[in-house]
Amino acid sequence: MAEAVPVRCPACLRENGYTAPVFPCACGSPVHPPLDLAAPPVPLTHRTWSDTWVTVRCTTCGRESEWPHPELGCGSCGTVVLIAVHPLEATGTPADPAGPPSAAVRPGLGGPAGDPAGGLAGGAAGRRPAHIPPPPAAPVPRPAFRPVTIRTARDAVATAALYLRWLGFRDVRQPDGRPIPAATVDLRAPGLVAQVDPTTAPAGLRAVECVWLNGLTASATSVYFALAGYTEEARARADDLGIPLFVMDLTGMPQPVNDPADALVGPDA
Known part of the structure; x- marks a missing residue:
C-alpha cells in the first residue's frame, strides 16, 4: 500500500x-x-x-x-x-514531489498474506501428550475492504451496505415496504439499524438522535454514514449516546470519526 x-x-x-x-x-x-x-x-x-x-x-x-x-x-x-492535487502538465507526467511511485503499490498486494496457522504443526516437536490441549489458532486477519467509487446517492447507499457486511453484519438490506420520503436511507440487518445520508449538507443533531431512537426501539446497534460529515452538535451527541459515525469520501472508503466507530471497526481493520 x-x-x-x-x-x-x-x-x-x-x-x-x-x-x-x-x-x-x-x-x-x-x-x-x-x-x-x-x-x-x-x-x-x-x-x-x-x-x-x-x-x-x-x-x-x-x-x-x-x-x-x-x-x-x-x-x-x-x-x-x-486535499490539493498537482494539475496535469502540458506534456509529460503530472508533477509529484514525492518522486516515483513506490514499488509497494501494486494491484493485488493490498490484502493480508501469510500463513494464518502460524506454523503450529511442526513435526520436529514430536507428538503432543493427549492431556495437553492444543494452543488456540491464531485469528485470521480480516481482508482489506474493497471500496466502490461513489458517483451517485445510490452508490453511497451500496457502499455503506458493503462496508457493514465487511464489518460482519449479515443480510444487510433496505427495509421492506414503501419508503417514507426522506433525504436519508435506512439499512437494516439482524442487530443493526443504520442510516446513510448521501446529501451535500453535514448531518445534524436530529439525524443522530433519530437513528439512536430507531436502534433503541429495535434493540440494535445504531450506525450513521454521511458524505458531508457532521455538525459539532451531532458529533457531541453521538459520543454521548455511543453512536458510531462514519464519513464517506467519493473513493468509497468509509472512515470512522469518533471512538464508537473505532470500536466497531476493531483493531485489525
Missing part, C-alpha cells in the same frame, strides 16, 4: 494520516492523484458533484481519466477537507 502522509486539519490543527487512493487504469496499471502537500487542505462546506473529480494521467499509457478528488475526514473534529 502507499505510505500515509500527515494532513493537518485547518479547523482543529490535528494531524491525520492519509493514504492516497489507488485506482485501476484501463491498461491495468495503478494510478493515484499526485498530492500537493505544500498547499493547505480546504474545508469542504458545500459539495458539488462537478467539482469533486480530478483528472489523473496514467504514467504507463498516458491515458487521462476522471477520479474522485482526494478528501479526508478529521478524526478529531469531523471536518471534511479537500
Whole structure:
C-alpha cells in the first residue's frame, strides 16, 4: 500500500494520516492523484458533484481519466477537507514531489498474506501428550475492504451496505415496504439499524438522535454514514449516546470519526 502522509486539519490543527487512493487504469496499471502537500487542505462546506473529480494521467499509457478528488475526514473534529492535487502538465507526467511511485503499490498486494496457522504443526516437536490441549489458532486477519467509487446517492447507499457486511453484519438490506420520503436511507440487518445520508449538507443533531431512537426501539446497534460529515452538535451527541459515525469520501472508503466507530471497526481493520 502507499505510505500515509500527515494532513493537518485547518479547523482543529490535528494531524491525520492519509493514504492516497489507488485506482485501476484501463491498461491495468495503478494510478493515484499526485498530492500537493505544500498547499493547505480546504474545508469542504458545500459539495458539488462537478467539482469533486480530478483528472489523473496514467504514467504507463498516458491515458487521462476522471477520479474522485482526494478528501479526508478529521478524526478529531469531523471536518471534511479537500486535499490539493498537482494539475496535469502540458506534456509529460503530472508533477509529484514525492518522486516515483513506490514499488509497494501494486494491484493485488493490498490484502493480508501469510500463513494464518502460524506454523503450529511442526513435526520436529514430536507428538503432543493427549492431556495437553492444543494452543488456540491464531485469528485470521480480516481482508482489506474493497471500496466502490461513489458517483451517485445510490452508490453511497451500496457502499455503506458493503462496508457493514465487511464489518460482519449479515443480510444487510433496505427495509421492506414503501419508503417514507426522506433525504436519508435506512439499512437494516439482524442487530443493526443504520442510516446513510448521501446529501451535500453535514448531518445534524436530529439525524443522530433519530437513528439512536430507531436502534433503541429495535434493540440494535445504531450506525450513521454521511458524505458531508457532521455538525459539532451531532458529533457531541453521538459520543454521548455511543453512536458510531462514519464519513464517506467519493473513493468509497468509509472512515470512522469518533471512538464508537473505532470500536466497531476493531483493531485489525
